[in-house]
Amino acid sequence: MRRIPIALAACSLVTAPTAAIAQQAGALIVADPVVDTPGGMQAWRVKYWTTDGAGRPREATGMVVAPREAIPPQPRPVLAWTHGTWGVASRCAPSLSKDFWSVTAGLDAVRNGYVVVAPDYPGLGSAGMHPFLVGADTARSVIDGVRAARQIPGAAAGGRYAVWGESQGGHAALWTAQEARRYAPDVALVGAAAAAPPTQLEQNLRLTSNRALKSFFTAYIGHSWASHYRAPMASFGNRQTQGIMNRLAQNNCISLNMKPKLGMILGISALNSRLKNIDIGRIEPWATLARRNSPTTANIGVPLLIAQNAKDDLVAPSVTAAHVRALCRSGNRVRTIAIAGEGHATSAKDSAAATLAWIADRFAGKPSPSDCGRS
The missing domain is CATH 3.40.50.1820 (Alpha/Beta hydrolase fold, catalytic domain)
Known part of the structure; x- marks a missing residue:
């Protein structure tokens, strides 16, 4: 340097x-x-x-x-x-x-x-x-x-x-x-x-082959869009599920040079089961927001x-x-x-x-x- x-x-x-x-x-x-x-x-x-x-x-x-x-x-x-x-x-x-x-x-x-x-x-x-x-x-x-x-x-x-x-x-x-x-x-x-x-965006989330990454990025989307658009996080589950999503988003930056923290691993593991049947492409207003933010x-x-x-x-x-x-x-x-x-x-x-x-x-x-x- x-x-x-x-x-x-x-x-x-x-x-x-x-x-x-x-x-x-x-x-x-x-x-x-x-x-x-x-x-x-x-x-x-x-x-x-x-x-x-x-x-x-x-x-x-x-x-x-x-x-x-x-x-x-x-x-x-x-x-x-x-x-x-x-x-x-x-x-x-x-x-x-x-x-x-x-x-x-x-x-x-x-x-x-x-x-x-x-x-x-x-x-x-x-x-x-x-x-x-x-x-x-x-x-x-x-x-x-x-x-x-x-x-x-x-x-x-x-x-x-x-x-x-x-x-x-x-x-x-x-x-x-x-x-x-x-x-x-x-x-x-x-x-x-x-x-x-x-x-x-809705197709990308639906067809992502890595379940852990899908859960993690769903947490990012849910946390961000709930604030930005006032979209209801209740679409993803109960308050406990929402809390896990919010904590994952608030507490974890991504670094290619670091191993995931234990809390991040546990949070993603919990979401894997809680979000397994969630498809934002079939839930409003999330589906409309996903289409709105997909490139033309x-x-x-x-x-x-x-x-x-x-x-x-x-x-x-x-x-x-x-x-x-x-x-x-x-x-x-x-x-x-x-x-x-x-x-x-x-x-x-x-x-x-x-x-x-x-x-x-x-x-x-x-x-x-x-x-x-x-x-």
Whole structure:
């Protein structure tokens, strides 16, 4: 990790002018320099304004990472990295974790001259409930993170960006693609890449082959949507069941480098039996909310890349394949990658080289390849 003097870091703090932080979407509130970064990188922890799906202002946080070199004559291309699930509690924000540098696959792009914008999503690192798998809210925080990064002089971020994410972040990337033109015509999205993205949410939960993961993510959805939408958790069972779901969500951040805590193991085990007959696709208002937050299959006019591992035990490969076929029928150009790695958790890493090459071609203006119609 590269160290810079603390005094120098303090002097390079970027704070937006008072008039610019009047809750305007995309306005930078503060960019706090990060002292320890990997070699060749400089970074800022940022706080900025975004809006929720109803247009109400909300603070969001994240990281902006840029090459540590002289500012180029032309603005740098921007990659918005949309992370997989870290949790739903505020303390689970990736920007707060010591593991940020080791597990953020999108940082490979910095070495290719990109600015990487890594939003935490609302409610992670900021106040309020995290709207887990809520499409519009998440997408807006991604787009506004790109806008905010352009206000950091040392980053030299341009107005053209791509988005790439895995798992929950794949869902965020697809939602960013469908929201981008309408929500933020001032920045231009050149392409969206999604590794193992949850698409049709009720189908994904129904067909997940790993019962423990299904129970755990049902707890996240129940806890988050009960607060965000005021949906009744009684749909999942009695107060004891609801309490287990809430404690799992409130007390557990996900880390690839740590073994699950005993309380987490016991909670999931209890939910496996309590939720075995629960299908949110057949329970209202949960079914309607799941459909509302599933990415569109309409033609959105943005080049897409979707990567999927056939051994994925969380995001059902058959659901991803059906989503790709629907996108193709609507006239989208979709590049597909069959991932040959270990499984769900390494989806982005296992498809990184091909994905970053595809993203580079989008910035270069090359024709977007499509695997639609391939037998």
